[in-house]
Amino acid sequence: xxxxxxxxxxxxxxxxxxxxxxxxxxxxxxxxxxxxxxxxxxxxxxxxxxxxxxxxxxxxxxxxxxxxxxxxxxxxxxxxxxxxxxxxxxxxxxxxxxxxxxxxxxxxxxxxxxxxxxxxxxxxxxxxxxxxxxxxxxxxxxxxxxxxxxxxxxxxxxxxxxxxxxxxxxxxxxxxxxxxxxxxxxxxxxxxxx
Numbered sequence: 001x002x003x004x005x006x007x008x009x010x011x012x013x014x015x016x017x018x019x020x021x022x023x024x025x026x027x028x029x030x031x032x033x034x035x036x037x038x039x040x041x042x043x044x045x046x047x048x049x050x051x052x053x054x055x056x057x058x059x060x061x062x063x064x065x066x067x068x069x070x071x072x073x074x075x076x077x078x079x080x081x082x083x084x085x086x087x088x089x090x091x092x093x094x095x096x097x098x099x100x101x102x103x104x105x106x107x108x109x110x111x112x113x114x115x116x117x118x119x120x121x122x123x124x125x126x127x128x129x130x131x132x133x134x135x136x137x138x139x140x141x142x143x144x145x146x147x148x149x150x151x152x153x154x155x156x157x158x159x160x161x162x163x164x165x166x167x168x169x170x171x172x173x174x175x176x177x178x179x180x181x182x183x184x185x186x187x188x189x190x191x192x193x194x
Contacts, residue, residue: 004164013166014061014157022054023153026146044142051142051149052101055081058153061163085152086145092126100140 029050033042056074059081067073075097082093126144156162 005166007164010061010163010166011160014058014160014163018054018058018061018153019157022050022057023150025050026054026150030143030146047146048100048140048142051146052078052096054149054153055086057167058085058156058163060167061165062156064165065167081152085156086148088126088148096126096140096145 026047029047034046035041036043055078059077060074063073063077063080065072065077067076078097078101079090079093082088082096083090086093088096124144126141126148
């Protein structure tokens with residue numbers, strides 16, 4: 001079993017990595033979604049990637065990043081997080097992970113039978129079936145997924161005792177490396193002599 005980390009480091013990491021950077025990016029994408037240059041429709045990939053990264057990270061902070069045999073358990077921790085904290089059924093959590101997350105990560109597009117869109121429906125449903133005869137395609141409403149994730153993180157923020165684990169990191173001052181890695185800054189401009 002994974003060994004719990006120092007609670008102060010876990011809380012600092014949660015505050016910085018999850019609340020500041022991950023949730024900050026998600027909120028920015030929800031407020032001002034980028035558009036696909038060709039279709040002029042809301043681009044969903046960046047929002048979906050941020051949400052799934054957050055699910056994987058917070059799931060790992062709750063359930064551990066490794067299984068009992070020290071193997072990565074991304075699927076297990078992500079699915080567990082979605083079911084317990086985002087009110088998803090087993091089928092919804094597995095479909096989101098397998099078809100959406102794995103498709104986007106490994107093939108740069110959702111796997112067959114799933115579409116991802118940024119349309120916000122009034123019913124609050126996470127998935128919509130095609131409804132066309134012979135079409136078993138489901139559409140994942142990524143805005144609803146983001147809202148559920150942000151709501152779950154808000155609750156977890158008030159119940160931080162659930163958070164026990166940190167991802168593996170090099171044995172260096174994590175705050176300096178972490179902030180350097182996630183901070184965007186203007187690189188110095190160099191000029192060449194004529």
